[in-house]
Amino acid sequence: MSDGKIRRPRAETPKGFRDYFGPEVTERKAMLDRIAEVYHRYGFDPLETSAVETVEALGKFLPDVDRPNEGVFAWQDEDQDWMALRYDLTAPLARVAAQYRNDLPSPYRRYAMGPVWRNEKPGPGRFRQFYQCDADTVGSASVAADAEICAMLSDVFETLGLGGDYVVKINNRKVLNGVMEVAGLAGDDKAEERGIVLRAIDKIDRLGETGVRALLGAGRKDESGDFTKGAGLTDEQAEVVMGFTSARRDTGAETCARLRELVGSSAVGAEGVAELETMARLLEAQGYGSDRIILDPGVVRGLGYYTGPVFEAELTFEILDEKGRKRQFGSVAGGGRYDGLVKRFTGQDVPATGVSIGVDRLLAALRAKGRVDADTTGPVVVTVMDRDRMADYMAMVGELRQAGIRAEAYLGNPKNFGNQLKYADKRNSPVAVIQGGNEAEAGKVILKDLILGAKIAENATLEEWKDRPAQIEVPRADLVAAVRKMLGQ
Amino acid sequence: MSDGKIRRPRAETPKGFRDYFGPEVTERKAMLDRIAEVYHRYGFDPLETSAVETVEALGKFLPDVDRPNEGVFAWQDEDQDWMALRYDLTAPLARVAAQYRNDLPSPYRRYAMGPVWRNEKPGPGRFRQFYQCDADTVGSASVAADAEICAMLSDVFETLGLGGDYVVKINNRKVLNGVMEVAGLAGDDKAEERGIVLRAIDKIDRLGETGVRALLGAGRKDESGDFTKGAGLTDEQAEVVMGFTSARRDTGAETCARLRELVGSSAVGAEGVAELETMARLLEAQGYGSDRIILDPGVVRGLGYYTGPVFEAELTFEILDEKGRKRQFGSVAGGGRYDGLVKRFTGQDVPATGVSIGVDRLLAALRAKGRVDADTTGPVVVTVMDRDRMADYMAMVGELRQAGIRAEAYLGNPKNFGNQLKYADKRNSPVAVIQGGNEAEAGKVILKDLILGAKIAENATLEEWKDRPAQIEVPRADLVAAVRKMLGQ
Numbered sequence: 001m002s003d004g005k006i007r008r009p010r011a012e013t014p015k016g017f018r019d020y021f022g023p024e025v026t027e028r029k030a031m032l033d034r035i036a037e038v039y040h041r042y043g044f045d046p047l048e049t050s051a052v053e054t055v056e057a058l059g060k061f062l063p064d065v066d067r068p069n070e071g072v073f074a075w076q077d078e079d080q081d082w083m084a085l086r087y088d089l090t091a092p093l094a095r096v097a098a099q100y101r102n103d104l105p106s107p108y109r110r111y112a113m114g115p116v117w118r119n120e121k122p123g124p125g126r127f128r129q130f131y132q133c134d135a136d137t138v139g140s141a142s143v144a145a146d147a148e149i150c151a152m153l154s155d156v157f158e159t160l161g162l163g164g165d166y167v168v169k170i171n172n173r174k175v176l177n178g179v180m181e182v183a184g185l186a187g188d189d190k191a192e193e194r195g196i197v198l199r200a201i202d203k204i205d206r207l208g209e210t211g212v213r214a215l216l217g218a219g220r221k222d223e224s225g226d227f228t229k230g231a232g233l234t235d236e237q238a239e240v241v242m243g244f245t246s247a248r249r250d251t252g253a254e255t256c257a258r259l260r261e262l263v264g265s266s267a268v269g270a271e272g273v274a275e276l277e278t279m280a281r282l283l284e285a286q287g288y289g290s291d292r293i294i295l296d297p298g299v300v301r302g303l304g305y306y307t308g309p310v311f312e313a314e315l316t317f318e319i320l321d322e323k324g325r326k327r328q329f330g331s332v333a334g335g336g337r338y339d340g341l342v343k344r345f346t347g348q349d350v351p352a353t354g355v356s357i358g359v360d361r362l363l364a365a366l367r368a369k370g371r372v373d374a375d376t377t378g379p380v381v382v383t384v385m386d387r388d389r390m391a392d393y394m395a396m397v398g399e400l401r402q403a404g405i406r407a408e409a410y411l412g413n414p415k416n417f418g419n420q421l422k423y424a425d426k427r428n429s430p431v432a433v434i435q436g437g438n439e440a441e442a443g444k445v446i447l448k449d450l451i452l453g454a455k456i457a458e459n460a461t462l463e464e465w466k467d468r469p470a471q472i473e474v475p476r477a478d479l480v481a482a483v484r485k486m487l488g489q
Numbered sequence: 490m491s492d493g494k495i496r497r498p499r500a501e502t503p504k505g506f507r508d509y510f511g512p513e514v515t516e517r518k519a520m521l522d523r524i525a526e527v528y529h530r531y532g533f534d535p536l537e538t539s540a541v542e543t544v545e546a547l548g549k550f551l552p553d554v555d556r557p558n559e560g561v562f563a564w565q566d567e568d569q570d571w572m573a574l575r576y577d578l579t580a581p582l583a584r585v586a587a588q589y590r591n592d593l594p595s596p597y598r599r600y601a602m603g604p605v606w607r608n609e610k611p612g613p614g615r616f617r618q619f620y621q622c623d624a625d626t627v628g629s630a631s632v633a634a635d636a637e638i639c640a641m642l643s644d645v646f647e648t649l650g651l652g653g654d655y656v657v658k659i660n661n662r663k664v665l666n667g668v669m670e671v672a673g674l675a676g677d678d679k680a681e682e683r684g685i686v687l688r689a690i691d692k693i694d695r696l697g698e699t700g701v702r703a704l705l706g707a708g709r710k711d712e713s714g715d716f717t718k719g720a721g722l723t724d725e726q727a728e729v730v731m732g733f734t735s736a737r738r739d740t741g742a743e744t745c746a747r748l749r750e751l752v753g754s755s756a757v758g759a760e761g762v763a764e765l766e767t768m769a770r771l772l773e774a775q776g777y778g779s780d781r782i783i784l785d786p787g788v789v790r791g792l793g794y795y796t797g798p799v800f801e802a803e804l805t806f807e808i809l810d811e812k813g814r815k816r817q818f819g820s821v822a823g824g825g826r827y828d829g830l831v832k833r834f835t836g837q838d839v840p841a842t843g844v845s846i847g848v849d850r851l852l853a854a855l856r857a858k859g860r861v862d863a864d865t866t867g868p869v870v871v872t873v874m875d876r877d878r879m880a881d882y883m884a885m886v887g888e889l890r891q892a893g894i895r896a897e898a899y900l901g902n903p904k905n906f907g908n909q910l911k912y913a914d915k916r917n918s919p920v921a922v923i924q925g926g927n928e929a930e931a932g933k934v935i936l937k938d939l940i941l942g943a944k945i946a947e948n949a950t951l952e953e954w955k956d957r958p959a960q961i962e963v964p965r966a967d968l969v970a971a972v973r974k975m976l977g978q
Contacts, residue, residue, distance in 0.1 A: 041893065043897030139901060408532030408637075
């Protein structure tokens with residue numbers, strides 16, 4: 001600050017990005033490790049592509065984005081080719097499946113976990129870098145592959161301790177296409193209308209039946225006054241489409257029966273219903289009942305590229321929203337069959353299906369349910385009473401670490417002892433080790449139980465603590481054993 | 490290919506980047522997990538910053554690069570600010586330490602593992618995205634922090650099974666500065682010369698004494714004819730500097746004594762020797778002998794920003810280079826004290842020290858020594874003899890997975906059974922499960938031991954296999970138990 005002319009760089013996370021500290025990293029890693037175990041057991045292999053792809057390879061499959069570069073972070077390389085950060089894990093998979101098609105096993109089951117980047121306006125809880133966790137099967141046209149993804153998703157939730165708190169919902173785009181045929185929306189010239197219908201249905205949870213009907217018809221003005229163009233359907237056509245979204249019945253068999261009525265004579269519609277029935281049968285054979293996986297025609301998924309089965313996992317427990325109102329936690333994963341992505345590169349049909357888990361949302365759900373499984377205890381802190389005896393303190397720390405106990409010596413300026421205890425507190429340290437000159441001469445160390453100390457400070461009258469001293473003196477030789485005991489190991 | 494006018498995107502990894510498949514991902518993860526365990530035991534907390542930083546925050550600390558944007562992937566955001574992918578994990582740490590200085594514990598011990606990006610010319614084994622694995626202590630001026638980093642590095646190698654195959658070498662920049670003072674290279678006007686000397690010494694392994702002497706003097710023409718400017722030292726000056734690089738003696742005490750002679754009356758030099766002595770004493774107290782950590786004045790580290798202790802870890806076993814010649818594996822990690830990086834942001838001195846492990850090189854070393862610890866066995870493959878009985882096959886797979894056995898059904902076109910076995914082979918599958926119509930009627934399944942089968946195929950006369958059938962038939966109800974037995978579980 002002495003020289004006003006020096007312009008120091010700002011120490012700021014770039015806008016829309018964030019940093020993750022200690023427990024946030026540990027907890028996410030613990031969750032992803034458990035998910036990876038399930039994926040592995042299902043025969044999926046990890047794949048890690050680079051963060052950077054050519055814009056050409058990424059294509060324009062980002063939802064709701066029409067121009068190639070919109071929504072991604074892109075730059076030109078030394079040959080003037082456009083490069084970009086990947087915006088999801090599916091586009092790189094399609095590139096890999098095409099590039100290594102002669103070497104990869106087919107079908108190719110892969111999972112991927114890692115950050116993706118979106119050049120979008122940041123908002124509360126909306127970041128420009130976030131984690132995805134995907135599993136896909138490339139090269140299988142069988143709906144057994146789709147059913148397997150749904151079963152795996154169910155196993156993931158069970159493994160994470162969310163049994164009874166989730167449901168995986170299955171639908172099929174072909175059924176929707178059949179319904180659109182019945183409504184008179186078949187043919188290439190109706191592609192735009194079909195897109196509007198698709199996105200309208202996808203918003204039913206947010207807009208309600210009235211909002212969706214407006215979008216199916218003339219259009220809808222939202223609260224801000226913005227107008228969204230509708231699909232221009234007649235009331236009769238809209239009725240057919242709405243019948244689809246509410247076709248769910250008590251059992252899968254009844255739902256399928258209702259869907260058969262709705263798709264009428266449409267061949268593609270009948271094919272979709274048959275696929276739903278096959279998936280239901282396969283899942284039943286593996287013991288996945290309707291408490292875990294159900295058929296729900298209300299699920300359509302917004303992405304244009306799905307071609308057959310689509311699925312979505314919802315967490316069914318309630319949380320309070322920002323206004324204190326109860327609402328269901330909602331969707332944390334979704335996916336489906338996309339048979340066209342690899343064809344972009346090779347011209348050949350390569351069937352594929354997969355799922356993407358929203359890592360941050362799922363982790364938030366685990367936190368809300370108290371199901372986070374990660375040890376975030378701090379280290380035992382060996383305090384420094386006498387700067388000249390640092391070697392003694394480091395030797396204590398060395399012994400503790402050798403015994404597998406997380407430990408460290410205080411390495412700041414040791415002058416103010418209060419600062420050392422404040423530091424231990426900030427580190428969430430369970431035990432502080434103290435040895436001043438007197439203790440050293442007597443061959444002793446003092447152990448302070450910081451967890452117990454904190455509890456006593458909270459409520460000093462608690463009966464249960466009265467016989468447990470928050471501080472003990474033990475022989476130096478018993479350091480490791482005594483710390484272990486205090487840690488309850 | 491029907492329409493010549495369609496220009497398909499190329500399915501290519503961008504130049505200088507690569508994809509990592511199955512075992513490569515698994516093995517790296519296993520290694521990083523074990524390193525993280527050591528870091529954790531030492532009290533270090535994980536930190537994950539975003540891949541993107543402002544160019545302003547990154548600064549120009551990339552080695553051998555003078556202009557801000559050179560060597561990084563950078564672009565302008567919507568406000569015309571320059572953003573870039575991080576080129577190491579130290580620059581983001583300095584930004585975090587400045588940004589959160591009021592909230593972080595001090596000292597702040599953190600580790601970070603993740604990719605970094607360099608916009609450099611790719612070459613063989615040289616990629617534009619690679620992993621680093623760092624641990625740093627910010628806010629401790631004590632060389633106990635430097636000693637701790639060295640001890641931790643030693644523990645990492647022991648944990649990875651490289652005991653006896655590595656050595657951590659310690660030196661101190663202040664000693665080198667003292668030697669430069671003696672050689673008449675003190676003062677701001679000699680900064681360029683000092684930089685050249687530093688980089689010259691750092692290259693001694695590659696250039697030999699003659700090459701280094703050339704760089705200390707008039708300069709050096711390399712094999713390609715390119716000329717590198719020298720520091721312009723006289724022979725006497727060069728002699729003093731070269732004496733430093735060869736000051737290593739049999740014991741740390743003897744080395745320190747020799748260094749004391751060399752730094753003569755230089756105050757900073759004496760300070761450096763004293764720091765080396767303190768570090769040696771602290772490490773000895775924790776039981777790190779000269780078989781693991783040594784003082785070696787030959788180590789200087791190329792980076793300009795180091796201010797005190799520097800260290801480097803070398804693997805001492807021999808491998809064959811690309812020309813079949815034996816050579817030591819060499820350096821896999823390095824670091825040191827850098828007291829100026831946080832000051833860039835805040836103007837206040839914040840002492841810091843840390844180490845960075847080259848993840849790819851260390852993993853290559855583990856592979857060379859056969860110390861990779863990751864299970865890369867493929868899944869049990871349930872083959873599909875009868876497409877209509879897919880539900881039965883999926884039920885078998887479900888049972889195996891429930892029992893914790895990695896398993897999958899073949900989901901490709903089942904028509905050609907040979908393809909299914911080829912697939913199992915490609916997946917490195919240990920067991921194939923087969924059930925045709927006859928077996929299904931008899932309530933049986935056939936299990937093929939593919940690992941044994943491969944061994945028999947290699948050498949059919951092997952005595953040891955003669956009593957072990959490569960294929961058995963078991964009751965369907967015994968599927969899980971029989972597979973488990975075949976897997977040797």
